[in-house]
Amino acid sequence: MEKMKLKMLYSDLKQDIDIIEKELEKALNSSSHLINEASLHLLQAGGKRIRPVFVLISAKFGNYNIDEIKNIAVPLELIHSASLVHDDVIDNSDMRRGRYTVKAQWNNRVAMYTGDYIFARALEYVTSIENQAVHKILAHTMVEICNGEVIQIEDKFRLNQNIKDYFRRIKRKTALLIESSCELGAIVGGAEPEVVRHLKRFGYYVGMSYQIIDDILDFTSTDKQLGKPAGSDLLQGNITLPILLLKDQPKIQKFIAAASNGFVTEDERLEMLEVVRNSDAIKKATVVSNQYLLKALKEVEALPNIPMKKKLRDIALFMGKRKY
Amino acid sequence: MEKMKLKMLYSDLKQDIDIIEKELEKALNSSSHLINEASLHLLQAGGKRIRPVFVLISAKFGNYNIDEIKNIAVPLELIHSASLVHDDVIDNSDMRRGRYTVKAQWNNRVAMYTGDYIFARALEYVTSIENQAVHKILAHTMVEICNGEVIQIEDKFRLNQNIKDYFRRIKRKTALLIESSCELGAIVGGAEPEVVRHLKRFGYYVGMSYQIIDDILDFTSTDKQLGKPAGSDLLQGNITLPILLLKDQPKIQKFIAAASNGFVTEDERLEMLEVVRNSDAIKKATVVSNQYLLKALKEVEALPNIPMKKKLRDIALFMGKRKY
Numbered sequence: 001m002e003k004m005k006l007k008m009l010y011s012d013l014k015q016d017i018d019i020i021e022k023e024l025e026k027a028l029n030s031s032s033h034l035i036n037e038a039s040l041h042l043l044q045a046g047g048k049r050i051r052p053v054f055v056l057i058s059a060k061f062g063n064y065n066i067d068e069i070k071n072i073a074v075p076l077e078l079i080h081s082a083s084l085v086h087d088d089v090i091d092n093s094d095m096r097r098g099r100y101t102v103k104a105q106w107n108n109r110v111a112m113y114t115g116d117y118i119f120a121r122a123l124e125y126v127t128s129i130e131n132q133a134v135h136k137i138l139a140h141t142m143v144e145i146c147n148g149e150v151i152q153i154e155d156k157f158r159l160n161q162n163i164k165d166y167f168r169r170i171k172r173k174t175a176l177l178i179e180s181s182c183e184l185g186a187i188v189g190g191a192e193p194e195v196v197r198h199l200k201r202f203g204y205y206v207g208m209s210y211q212i213i214d215d216i217l218d219f220t221s222t223d224k225q226l227g228k229p230a231g232s233d234l235l236q237g238n239i240t241l242p243i244l245l246l247k248d249q250p251k252i253q254k255f256i257a258a259a260s261n262g263f264v265t266e267d268e269r270l271e272m273l274e275v276v277r278n279s280d281a282i283k284k285a286t287v288v289s290n291q292y293l294l295k296a297l298k299e300v301e302a303l304p305n306i307p308m309k310k311k312l313r314d315i316a317l318f319m320g321k322r323k324y
Numbered sequence: 325m326e327k328m329k330l331k332m333l334y335s336d337l338k339q340d341i342d343i344i345e346k347e348l349e350k351a352l353n354s355s356s357h358l359i360n361e362a363s364l365h366l367l368q369a370g371g372k373r374i375r376p377v378f379v380l381i382s383a384k385f386g387n388y389n390i391d392e393i394k395n396i397a398v399p400l401e402l403i404h405s406a407s408l409v410h411d412d413v414i415d416n417s418d419m420r421r422g423r424y425t426v427k428a429q430w431n432n433r434v435a436m437y438t439g440d441y442i443f444a445r446a447l448e449y450v451t452s453i454e455n456q457a458v459h460k461i462l463a464h465t466m467v468e469i470c471n472g473e474v475i476q477i478e479d480k481f482r483l484n485q486n487i488k489d490y491f492r493r494i495k496r497k498t499a500l501l502i503e504s505s506c507e508l509g510a511i512v513g514g515a516e517p518e519v520v521r522h523l524k525r526f527g528y529y530v531g532m533s534y535q536i537i538d539d540i541l542d543f544t545s546t547d548k549q550l551g552k553p554a555g556s557d558l559l560q561g562n563i564t565l566p567i568l569l570l571k572d573q574p575k576i577q578k579f580i581a582a583a584s585n586g587f588v589t590e591d592e593r594l595e596m597l598e599v600v601r602n603s604d605a606i607k608k609a610t611v612v613s614n615q616y617l618l619k620a621l622k623e624v625e626a627l628p629n630i631p632m633k634k635k636l637r638d639i640a641l642f643m644g645k646r647k648y
Contacts, residue, residue: 032474086440090433109414109477112436116410117470119440123447124463130456139448146441150356153433 006048009315013056016066020052023074027121038102038114042081045099050210051076053315054178055185058199060308062189071128072188075138076181078122083145083177085115090153091236098227134184141180148172156237157260159247166244167208170215175207198299202312205296209320212289215240217323219276231273235259241288245281252276293320330372333639337380340390344376347398351445362426362438366405369421374534375400377639378502379509382523384632386513395452396512399462400505402446407469407501409439414477415560422551458508465504472496480561481584483571490568491532494539499531522623526636529620533644536613539564541647543600555597559583565612569605576600617644 010017028039052073059069085102087093089111094104103111119142126138152169155161182203186196218226218233219242226232233240237260239247246252255272258264276282293316300313334341352363379397380388409426411417413435418428427435450462476493479485506527510520542550542557543566550556557564561584563571570576579596582588600606617640624637
């Protein structure tokens with residue numbers, strides 16, 4: 001249902017999203033049977049294609065040309081996919097979006113190389129763009145994403161961290177790539193520098209808001225809605241905003257100690273979910289997410305009045321208010 | 325001793341290699357303590373810096389400028405280092421060059437992200453070069469290296485393969501990056517197109533010869549010389565040229581079956597080494613390596629007569645004749 005709503009929001013762009021979808025499939029075609037299977041498995045798992053959509057919409061603020069803009073939309077989605085494959089190894093995740101992950105369906109090694117391959121293909125794609133600034137932004141984004149992933153390992157199960165540490169992680173995990181999608185879509189589309197700046201900031205704020213919601217939903221959604229057990233983040237040691245707001249609670253501390261030793265029963269997981277759901281942490285975290293969402297909407301207001309402006313606001317609102 | 329000989333061969337370039345060495349250290353400086361430690365660990369393990377050296381020498385055939393040429397020499401060595409870190413995960417290797425690998429010193433996850441980080445830093449470095457052709461060659465090389473690494477997984481312990489499969493693997497594993505080092509050094513140095521072509525082919529041939537020697541030494545060297553147990557390649561399932569030449573031998577077939585199940589005793593390993601060392605496979609493989617070396621030297625002959633021409637020949641001969 002929610003996914004249908006998103007499709008309706010995308011309807012104006014449907015034709016061009018279909019082009020991106022075909023290009024993604026083409027991009028992952030390899031001479032190795034194993035790579036083909038693994039990356040197709042990943043691609044078919046779908047996802048919301050948020051990054052390409054933001055690239056397309058941002059380009060509409062310049063001289064939109066799908067044949068040009070696809071060369072940046074495709075690699076951005078590929079970089080996202082590659083980082084998911086590697087993330088699942090880090091987090092030891094078997095399920096994502098209701099399907100087995102590459103590392104679960106095959107193994108960690110295949111996941112590592114599938115990710116590497118997708119990264120490399122993304123780079124190959126992006127070389128068709130003759131704009132040095134684009135390459136610099138993209139390379140810097142990738143360095144920061146990697147930095148973030150290692151920080152995430154270092155911060156695992158660590159309770160003596162504060163909200164700044166959390167923001168630092170989700171910026172690198174999510175906000176930066178959405179920021180770059182908006183910025184690069186606008187640059188490749190040839191938008192005015194001021195418009196590029198607003199879109200870049202919009203992407204950052206919307207990305208922060210989006211990830212906070214994601215971290216909330218990991219506690220409040222059902223296993224079925226998530227396509228994996230609720231509370232997975234905490235089981236894997238990722239201390240997200242709701243937990244940071246509850247870190248003085250003995251029950252939470254005890255749960256984290258147990259999870260870090262790998263000994264958590266199903267009853268303990270359900271009890272932890274109850275504690276989080278019945279606390280005020282969910283509401284407080286939602287307030288923080290909304291603050292970012294409002295900042296994003298403020299950036300939208302500063303953009304020129306083209307039809308896509310309303311669409312950008314609608315998608316941001318949808319993402320910031322989604323229930324799962 | 326051999327390493328000293330190599331240093332003497334490098335002596336004319338020493339000052340510039342030192343600049344590269346300092347840049348490599350700078351390039352890997354990250355805000356994450358863990359990444360810093362892991363990538364420094366890797367860097368300090370050394371290695372022959374063959375790729376940067378070929379970049380520098382190739383650039384000498386154009387308008388050599390170290391400040392420009394370092395921007396391609398550094399990322400090429402970084403890409404090589406990153407692929408080693410990931411290779412060690414694939415091959416489950418605990419030792420490299422007599423030191424613990426990143427995956428052994430830390431774990432597979434840290435190795436995966438250290439590799440990703442080094443890759444990303446390489447890309448960031450290369451964006452300072454404003455030449456689209458350079459980016460295309462590099463991206464394509466990376467795609468092919470990844471392809472090769474997955475092919476290597478698929479071909480593991482598989483005896484129904486032929487020499488063509490082996491050449492396909494070592495091309496992607498080694499020859500391509502050395503080929504690209506020569507080609508890109510020449511391009512960034514501004515050498516004539518014909519000179520670029522000869523250097524590119526030189527790199528390919530020397531790379532093939534080099535990897536075949538490497539695969540021979542894995543059987544003929546001592547554990548101490550290798551910094552890891554002799555025969556490691558075969559233990560990990562990598563079917564190299566000497567083994568392909570012996571694939572009809574029952575003792576070898578039995579050993580591979582045992583290795584693929586993970587049950588190999590120390591006595592069995594020593595027996596396998598004896599079989600290989602006493603066969604004519606080593607001599608035959610050396611002949612193949614020499615054929616590539618001769619092709620490489622023929623490309624050198626076609627190059628303009630500058631002082632570096634002799635150096636290029638000497639280094640190729642050293643690499644193609646080395647004993648460990």
